[in-house]
Amino acid sequence: MMIPACRLVDLPRGEAHRLDIDPPVSVFHTEDGELFAIDDTCTHQDASLADGWLEGCEVECPLHASKFDLRTGAVDSPPAKLPVRTHEVVVEDGVIHVRLSAAAPNLPPCVAARLAGGSA
Amino acid sequence: MRTVAVVGASLAGLSAARSLRKQGYDGRLVVIGDELHRPYDRPPLSKEFLAGTLGEADLSLETDDEDLRAEWLLGTRATGLDRTERAVRLADGREVRADGIVIATGAAARTLPGSEGLAGVHTLRTLDDARALRDELARGGRLVVIGGGFIGAEVASTAYTLGLDATVVEAAPTPLAGPLGARMGGIVSALHVDHGVRLLCGVEVKRLSGDERSEMGVPPDGVRGRVDAVLLEDGRSIPADIVVVGVGARPCVEWLDGSGVDLDNGVKCGPDGRTSLAGVVAVGDCANWYDPRAGAHRRVEHWTGARERPDAAIATLLAGGAVEPGVPRPPYFWSDQYGVKIQFAGHAAAADSVTIEAGAADDRDVLAVYRRAGVPVAVLGMNQPRLFTRWRKQLAAASS
Numbered sequence A: 001m002m003i004p005a006c007r008l009v010d011l012p013r014g015e016a017h018r019l020d021i022d023p024p025v026s027v028f029h030t031e032d033g034e035l036f037a038i039d040d041t042c043t044h045q046d047a048s049l050a051d052g053w054l055e056g057c058e059v060e061c062p063l064h065a066s067k068f069d070l071r072t073g074a075v076d077s078p079p080a081k082l083p084v085r086t087h088e089v090v091v092e093d094g095v096i097h098v099r100l101s102a103a104a105p106n107l108p109p110c111v112a113a114r115l116a117g118g119s120a
Numbered sequence B: 001m002r003t004v005a006v007v008g009a010s011l012a013g014l015s016a017a018r019s020l021r022k023q024g025y026d027g028r029l030v031v032i033g034d035e036l037h038r039p040y041d042r043p044p045l046s047k048e049f050l051a052g053t054l055g056e057a058d059l060s061l062e063t064d065d066e067d068l069r070a071e072w073l074l075g076t077r078a079t080g081l082d083r084t085e086r087a088v089r090l091a092d093g094r095e096v097r098a099d100g101i102v103i104a105t106g107a108a109a110r111t112l113p114g115s116e117g118l119a120g121v122h123t124l125r126t127l128d129d130a131r132a133l134r135d136e137l138a139r140g141g142r143l144v145v146i147g148g149g150f151i152g153a154e155v156a157s158t159a160y161t162l163g164l165d166a167t168v169v170e171a172a173p174t175p176l177a178g179p180l181g182a183r184m185g186g187i188v189s190a191l192h193v194d195h196g197v198r199l200l201c202g203v204e205v206k207r208l209s210g211d212e213r214s215e216m217g218v219p220p221d222g223v224r225g226r227v228d229a230v231l232l233e234d235g236r237s238i239p240a241d242i243v244v245v246g247v248g249a250r251p252c253v254e255w256l257d258g259s260g261v262d263l264d265n266g267v268k269c270g271p272d273g274r275t276s277l278a279g280v281v282a283v284g285d286c287a288n289w290y291d292p293r294a295g296a297h298r299r300v301e302h303w304t305g306a307r308e309r310p311d312a313a314i315a316t317l318l319a320g321g322a323v324e325p326g327v328p329r330p331p332y333f334w335s336d337q338y339g340v341k342i343q344f345a346g347h348a349a350a351a352d353s354v355t356i357e358a359g360a361a362d363d364r365d366v367l368a369v370y371r372r373a374g375v376p377v378a379v380l381g382m383n384q385p386r387l388f389t390r391w392r393k394q395l396a397a398a399s400s
């Protein structure tokens, strides 16, 4: 599924844009001008990675500082142990779109429990 | 370097072992730890694990597919460091010879003199401590927490969510005034009162009551009665079924006495972790680092420091001290209390002013910036992760 996120001109380098879908996804515009989309929720606890510290191709979780590689979703060190899902980014007519991954997300236990409870 | 011994098998020790392999060290790696457990995470011990929402398996700091090619000597205490033999002596009589040594023995909870052997009295540092306290909290009752620091406050908050009646007793006029300054310490510790947890400040604990023999010391069998009250210096008596003593931690460095490693409030070391002995570095809660920003030695007891600083210490160890250390990021810690995410970076003591830049103290969602002569030196956030991250970044940039 392709979802429009925002216009490219509205997302400066070094910034992130969060899509309020379920689970949320964030698009990052790196200082080098690359665009990446990953699940917004940290795999450790309920933190928004769009609020995190973007450096190069990595985003550091705003709460406990695990770093995720925007290219692969891989996590560098604890407390998070699982990677985040990555999604494909497509820019069409100046608008950033996200093609959602079909893989299962790695949501933290507290968020997964809430989602499960909410849909039951 | 052919053998490296890491003493202390928790966050700082594991991070050092990982740094060694990541930085290309290929030799023998021995990790010595006196707890029987593989490295586990301590912050949840006062939060989710204590509340029963996180299990033991979730505490593991290692990943399933990780192989550090290390020899793990667990349940084994280090008792000495022999500088001439370059060996770590173990309590069971063995000896580990190593040309590189990483000291990562952390800190242990301080206790209340005279409370030994009294049932219902707890400290909280290890998984075993947390299991015992969790089981008692599950039975309910009246909890008195001695010490309004972060661990005490988190235990009170968790007990509140479990439905216990809780009281926090703090000797200082304002809890958390050391790490946060008096004004912000007051705002953060008001969370207790918001939730109906009693907060008694500016009063010292005289002793615990529960066994008349307690005044005469521990009986020969070591078994005493159960605590029933906390007696305060001002004459008040606070009834208690469970008491948690949260009065800080002391660095575990007795085993280094006489080793030639310079000790002063932990292991005294440079900004890169180097100690007074060549080939020996110190990391984590036991290390009293020179902080170039503060212009002084600081023993920082925070998770992020224990996780990040071993990278620099290992670079120093492998280079034989020939690398210039970069300026470390300002110390950072977090705490979760009553559903509020508290974050702090920098040094509050250095500040001459504190301003609330966003949010409101009454709503407990403040972003406060500490400045010295107009320059930001620290930042505090309560439920402000986004703004906090921006300020933390600015703080790091300002002083690097």
Ligand SMILES: Cc1cc2nc3c(=O)[nH]c(=O)nc-3n(C[C@H](O)[C@H](O)[C@H](O)COP(=O)(O)OP(=O)(O)OC[C@H]3O[C@@H](n4cnc5c(N)ncnc54)[C@H](O)[C@@H]3O)c2cc1C
Residues within 6 Å of the ligand: B007, B008, B009, B010, B011, B012, B013, B032, B033, B034, B035, B041, B042, B043, B044, B045, B046, B076, B077, B078, B079, B104, B105, B106, B107, B108, B124, B125, B126, B151, B252, B255, B283, B284, B285, B286, B301, B302, B303, B304, B306, B332, B333, B334, B335, B336
């Ligand atoms: C309940 C609790 C909650 C916390 N919450 C937070 C939080 O929310 N945020 C935050 O930033 N920080 C928090 N912390 C602090 C954080 O956990 C510590 O900073 C971190 O654990 C330090 O890691 P370390 O490896 O240096 O020391 P430690 O974790 O203390 O590990 C040292 C290890 O060395 C072992 N050891 C000691 N002496 C010897 C010896 N002679 N021989 C062999 N082994 C030895 C010890 O048994 C221990 O296993 C919390 C700590 C506790 C206890």
Ligand code: FES
Residues within 6 Å of the ligand: A042, A043, A044, A045, A046, A047, A061, A062, A063, A064, A065, A066, A078, A079, A080
């Ligand atoms: S919530 Fe992201 S590392 Fe803890």
